[in-house]
Amino acid sequence: MLHPVAIAPAAPSAAAPDFDSILLQGSAGALLGTPMAPALAVPARALGAHAAPLLAALAPGERLAGALPFDRQAASHLLPVRTRTGGAAIGAWLRSHAEDGAPAALQTSKACGWILTAEPGRAAYEDSVARCVRLLRQDGTALRKVVLARTLLAQAKGTVSPWWLAQRLAADPHALRFVVPLPVTHGEAPAWLVGATPERLIARRGARILSEPLAGSAPRLPDAAASQARADALLHSAKDQQEHRYVVQAIADLLAPLCSQLHVPGAPSLYATDTMWHLGTRIEGELKDTSPDALPHASSAALAALLHPTPAVGGTPRAQAMRAIAGLEPVARGFYSGAVGWCDARGDGDWHVALRCAHVQGNAVRLFAGAGIVADSIPASEGAETRAKFNTMLHALCVDGDAPCTL
Numbered sequence: 001m002l003h004p005v006a007i008a009p010a011a012p013s014a015a016a017p018d019f020d021s022i023l024l025q026g027s028a029g030a031l032l033g034t035p036m037a038p039a040l041a042v043p044a045r046a047l048g049a050h051a052a053p054l055l056a057a058l059a060p061g062e063r064l065a066g067a068l069p070f071d072r073q074a075a076s077h078l079l080p081v082r083t084r085t086g087g088a089a090i091g092a093w094l095r096s097h098a099e100d101g102a103p104a105a106l107q108t109s110k111a112c113g114w115i116l117t118a119e120p121g122r123a124a125y126e127d128s129v130a131r132c133v134r135l136l137r138q139d140g141t142a143l144r145k146v147v148l149a150r151t152l153l154a155q156a157k158g159t160v161s162p163w164w165l166a167q168r169l170a171a172d173p174h175a176l177r178f179v180v181p182l183p184v185t186h187g188e189a190p191a192w193l194v195g196a197t198p199e200r201l202i203a204r205r206g207a208r209i210l211s212e213p214l215a216g217s218a219p220r221l222p223d224a225a226a227s228q229a230r231a232d233a234l235l236h237s238a239k240d241q242q243e244h245r246y247v248v249q250a251i252a253d254l255l256a257p258l259c260s261q262l263h264v265p266g267a268p269s270l271y272a273t274d275t276m277w278h279l280g281t282r283i284e285g286e287l288k289d290t291s292p293d294a295l296p297h298a299s300s301a302a303l304a305a306l307l308h309p310t311p312a313v314g315g316t317p318r319a320q321a322m323r324a325i326a327g328l329e330p331v332a333r334g335f336y337s338g339a340v341g342w343c344d345a346r347g348d349g350d351w352h353v354a355l356r357c358a359h360v361q362g363n364a365v366r367l368f369a370g371a372g373i374v375a376d377s378i379p380a381s382e383g384a385e386t387r388a389k390f391n392t393m394l395h396a397l398c399v400d401g402d403a404p405c406t407l
């Protein structure tokens with residue numbers, strides 16, 4: 001369990017009791033979870049089997065909710081929670097917890113006191129992309145795609161409240177806003193993953209399942225006609241279509257054995273967030289078995305653990321891509337590009353890929369963004385793509401999107 005320390009400098013007593021709540025808030029509904037028991041901390045391969053008895057023991061109104069890390073070998077952080085649902089009430093709860101939680105500099109001025117450090121800097125990231133492209137072009141390699149991420153460290157003068165940051169994230173109807181407490185070692189300040197992700201890993205309702213992977217991206221532009229031209233170019237880009245196909249194929253291959261029906265569209269569609277265009281595919285299926293005996297492999301938590309990490313955030317083939325990422329990325333991803341979500345006693349649930357997010361701890365907010373690299377990738381374009389993906393969180397931090405363009 002995390003330790004109850006002040007997270008909102010101006011009003012610690014108001015925010016402290018909810019330090020370990022979980023918030024998942026999308027246009028289709030919201031969930032606020034209060035942890036009832038210690039976290040289930042197991043690697044992805046063991047998750048379905050370990051989650052099943054916990055799911056069966058949940059009381060009405062309780063769910064298992066939390067996060068899976070990017071690394072399949074690392075431990076999950078899933079908590080049995082008592083849940084409140086309902087968009088309006090949870091919106092009001094968030095607003096009240098966000099009040100007074102702003103870093104002191106932000107309360108008086110938009111020219112806030114963040115110290116921003118790119119890790120690695122944009123040029124170093126583009127060098128890594130170039131090295132990755134060389135790996136992908138090597139004769140005889142099986143490697144087809146690697147997703148390379150970079151981070152931006154924003155440091156405030158005071159402790160940053162995750163509820164303030166979540167409230168600052170624009171209510172994008174295409175994104176799920178989330179605040180998920182993370183495990184910390186004894187004596188460390190509490191930590192959270194806070195973000196607004198557009199990508200659904202898996203949803204399950206009864207026998208019906210839905211996965212909506214995104215891969216292939218372009219920044220949206222202020223000028224509507226220019227932005228639409230970007231979108232059209234993305235939809236017809238052979239390189240982005242290829243990048244996308246790896247993801248759809250991997251998900252379809254993993255889900256097909258569990259399904260009596262699986263519908264996989266032959267071509268992707270355009271998806272938009274406030275800041276980005278993406279290629280996306282709506283994959284729908286019917287599970288063969290939804291009996292309680294099937295929970296270890298068919299609960300939504302087990303399905304999330306099965307699919308994760310898809311080539312949208314890892315690469316293909318999975319094992320080689322993970323090795324390339326470990327060799328090329330200087331900062332560990334932790335729970336970024338893992339999954340956040342919930343699962344109920346029947347196995348129903350919703351899991352999203354943990355993107356457009358930041359690790360919040362003390363006065364530090366570490367933003368993450370990645371891009372899929374294939375043999376045809378151009379390093380400068382991937383640098384620009386990751387820079388544009390930071391904007392979701394930079395806007396929330398009141399940092400002007402265009403100001404730190406060297407980042």
Ligand SMILES: C=C(O[C@@H]1C=C(C(=O)O)C=C[C@H]1O)C(=O)O
Pocket residue numbers: 147149199214215216217278312313337355356368369370371372373389
């Ligand atoms: C890795 C990220 O995004 C992923 C990579 C994408 C791409 O390469 O085009 C698109 C959406 C996400 O699946 C991120 O936002 O950090």
